[in-house]
C-alpha cells in the first residue's frame with residue numbers, strides 16, 4: 469500500500485475493489501506504457517479511459533490538427549481546440565483528467581521508416597488509425613517487435629476489433645492478407661460513422677489494454693469481435709493463426725516494414 | 738445444401754457452388770472488401786473462383802473496416 473498516496477487510493481478505489489485488478493493490478497497500470505496511434509474517433513475514447521485508469525505513460529501519435537468535422541466523434545477534442553494539433557489537444561485533456569499520467573506526444577504519421585522507433589519501449593499499442601496501409605504497417609511492426617496491440621476498425625454503424633499477441637495469436641494479416649484494391653474502398657460520402665460507434669470501439673480497445681496489463685480475464689486474441697449497432701448485434705468470430713501468414717508464420721515473406729499504398733478517406737476532397 | 742454463414746444457419750438452393758458464387762448468392766456487394774474463412778481456414782482471394790463450398794461448411798465473411806483517425 470505504501471506505493472499509493474491517499475488521493476491515489478481514492479482515485480483508483482473502484483479498480484482496487486475489483487478482485488482481478490486490486491492494488492497489484494493498479495500498480496501494474498501505473499507502471500505501464502501504452503501507445504495510441506491516431507488521436508481520432510478510436511484514439512480519443514481510448515486515451516481518455518487509459519488516462520482515467522492511471523496508465524503511467526501514454527504515448528499519442530498524430531500529425532493532424534483538430535477540425536470541426538472531427539468533433540462529432542473525437543471526444544477528446546473540444547470546440548475551442550479547432551486548429552490546434554491533435555496531440556496537443558489530447559495531451560491537455562489527458563493531463564486534466566489525471567495529472568499522474570506522463571504524456572508522450574508524437575507529432576507524426578507513422579510510416580515504415582519511423583514506426584519502429586515510435587513503438588519501441590511500449591507495453592501495448594492501440595491502433596486508432598483510419599487507413600489500411602497504416603493498419604497493416606502497425607500490425608507488421610508490432611509482430612516484428614513482439615508488442616501486443618489492439619486492432620480497431622469502424623464503418624457506418626459497424627465496428628470490429630481483435631487483440632494481437634505477436635506469434636501467439638492470429639494477426640491482422642492472418643485474416644486480411646493485404647489491403648483491399650483502391651477502387652473498392654467505400655467513397656467518403658458512403659463512409660460515414662455514427663460517433664457513438666467510434667466510442668464503443670475505442671472503449672473496447674482501452675479495456676483490452678487495461679486487461680492485458682493487469683492480466684484480468686482473457687484478451688480478445690484468436691478472435692475478431694464484430695458488431696452492428698443498428699440491430700445492436702455482437703459476434704465473436706473464432707480465428708486461428710494462418711500457417712501461411714506473410715508476417716507471423718514460421719517462414720514469413722515480409723521481413724522488412726513496407727509502406728503499402730496509402731488510401732485515405734479524406735472528406736476535404 | 739445447408740451452410741452456417743456468419744453464425745447463422747442458411748439453406749442454399751444449389752448443391753455445388755464456388756465461394757465467388759456464394760458471395761454473389763448472399764448479396765455481398767463488394768467481394769474485394771471481404772475475407773472468407775471456411776471451417777477455420779482463411780482462403781487466398783485467388784481461390785474464391787475455384788474453391789467449392791460443401792454441405793455443412795461453416796463460413797465467415799469478415800469485412801475490411803477502416804475508421805479511426807487519419808494517421
Ligand SMILES: [Zn+2]
Nearest residue numbers: 639642713716
Ligand atoms: Zn499473422
